Amino acid sequence: MTTKATPEPSQIAAMFDRVAPRYDFLNRLLSLGIDMRWRAKLMKLMPKTVNGKYLDVATGTGDLIYMGLKMRPMFSQYTGFDISPKMLEIARAKLEGKEKQVYGKSVEFLQGTATDMPFQDNAFNSVSIAFGLRNIAERKKALEEFHRVLVPGGRLFVLEFFPPEQTIMARLFGWYFYSVLPRIAGFFSDPAAYKYLPESVAQMPQPEQFARNVQEAGFDILDNKAFIFGHCRLYQLYKRTH
Numbered sequence: 001m002t003t004k005a006t007p008e009p010s011q012i013a014a015m016f017d018r019v020a021p022r023y024d025f026l027n028r029l030l031s032l033g034i035d036m037r038w039r040a041k042l043m044k045l046m047p048k049t050v051n052g053k054y055l056d057v058a059t060g061t062g063d064l065i066y067m068g069l070k071m072r073p074m075f076s077q078y079t080g081f082d083i084s085p086k087m088l089e090i091a092r093a094k095l096e097g098k099e100k101q102v103y104g105k106s107v108e109f110l111q112g113t114a115t116d117m118p119f120q121d122n123a124f125n126s127v128s129i130a131f132g133l134r135n136i137a138e139r140k141k142a143l144e145e146f147h148r149v150l151v152p153g154g155r156l157f158v159l160e161f162f163p164p165e166q167t168i169m170a171r172l173f174g175w176y177f178y179s180v181l182p183r184i185a186g187f188f189s190d191p192a193a194y195k196y197l198p199e200s201v202a203q204m205p206q207p208e209q210f211a212r213n214v215q216e217a218g219f220d221i222l223d224n225k226a227f228i229f230g231h232c233r234l235y236q237l238y239k240r241t242h
């Protein structure tokens, strides 16, 4: 696995703009739908705050926002935030036909970078980021930003690919993930973008280091689940109140 530096945010935005049209289709195909099961696990952990305000950073085509509308209908505000205008275009288009579901709620998709978000301090009850953190070079800054916009005691959910456990099964899956998957995806979409996928995972720290990073940013770890031999992890984090 190579460990190239994470590209500039403008290059990342351009890359996701290119993959946006085929993004949902490829996710479902290549993960055989497992990606949606992981998102549902995340959403099931989210506190059922009445009139809660929910922010999904690096929302992409808005999968988590739409899952939130279904599974957490007691919230009043759902904000999807992403750096790629094309991903957001697709997310917004999915609002069509959902008038009943969104009636009386605020659903918005805004563009910008996770390291400098246009939200007030303590503005959200829950924040999530799914498969987005590895694309952000200034990860520490992003974690501090998530901490700033959360209410004290609020939750941050991180779903992300990580360097896996050192087992035979993990290596076998790694072969699919790092060698086979980028080729299939590259055939249907932008080859460079899917070659970047394993490179971006290599940027992620080991779980022990990540635990230190989130603690330094002001979070306690409530829960850490590992999927597919540690290739994917789901963290539930709590914004410390002191």
Ligand SMILES: C[S@@+](CC[C@H](N)C(=O)[O-])C[C@H]1O[C@@H](n2cnc3c(N)ncnc32)[C@H](O)[C@@H]1O
Pocket (backbone or CB within 6 Å): 009, 012, 013, 016, 057, 058, 059, 060, 061, 062, 063, 081, 082, 083, 084, 087, 112, 113, 114, 115, 129, 130, 131, 132, 135, 136
């Ligand atoms: C792999 S996609 C994940 C999308 C979605 N969360 C999901 O689960 O399908 C990564 C997303 O992160 C976004 N992204 C990358 N860097 C970002 C940044 N600095 N700020 C906000 N979004 C960013 C990309 O535009 C892209 O939509």
